[in-house]
Amino acid sequence: MKHWHVDQVGWDRFDPSKVDPEIVPLVKAAAMVERNAEDYVTYLCRVFHDDPDFRAAAEHWGVEETQHGEALGRWGELADPSWDFRAAFARYRAGYRIQLDADASIRGSRTGELIARCMVETGTSSYYSALGDATEEPVLKEVCRLIAADEYRHFKLFYDHMKRYLARENLSFATRLRVALGRIGESEDDELAFAFHCGNEPEGTAYDHDRCIASYMARAMGFYRFRHIERGMGMIFKTIGLEPRGRLSDLAAKGAWRLLRWRRERYQQALRRALAANENASAPARAA
């Protein structure tokens, strides 16, 4: 049973005057990553092939993630009636696939796989909380609130299974930390960048990872407030077996907050450079 259904959202309350144009491209990109969850279900079911409880949970999880994609895609089409979610998603599917032919986790262990899943859910839970708090548009606010609640439940789901496997596999703290940090670093890989490309750049534009990740991150990082980072840091600490509400977590959250603001500035600079290069390239050649 899903906790909510996409048709229960109050779509008729959509208010175009409250749409922040900086949020729209983020929602379009996120819609595709979420909608693409089925492949992760296939992958997880292969990795956990002899664990029927987890496989059932993963199937259910995938249904909820797919619904996140449907809800965000529907909002994207309301905010930009010229946007075609299905067409954009078809482009994304044609160009981005995760590796499915795995019979073991790419993280080296099942505990590691579940730690990586906890990191993803920490990220999405914080992100939709941040977007929901930032937007004044009532429908997006509702959608983000519903999704953020799901993401937090997903975190708890993967965390509980992780604890079960940890008791069996006994991963060291250093390995848990390495897997967690590794997965956080992957947020800047192609998955989101290519989703930004397919969701926002006209067909025929060549994909450029650096431009697309800068376009995404320069906007996304601006919507976080310290409380979102603080809460996310608590979830990361809990996952790797540290006290989620202690002095160390507090220090780490303050460090992450400074890093986020610095990275945002860097991404904004990169984006300005990319846009300037683009303008130069498309300007008519001056008389030689």
Ligand SMILES: [Fe+2]
């Ligand atoms: Fe999601």
Ligand SMILES: [Fe+2]
């Ligand atoms: Fe999730």
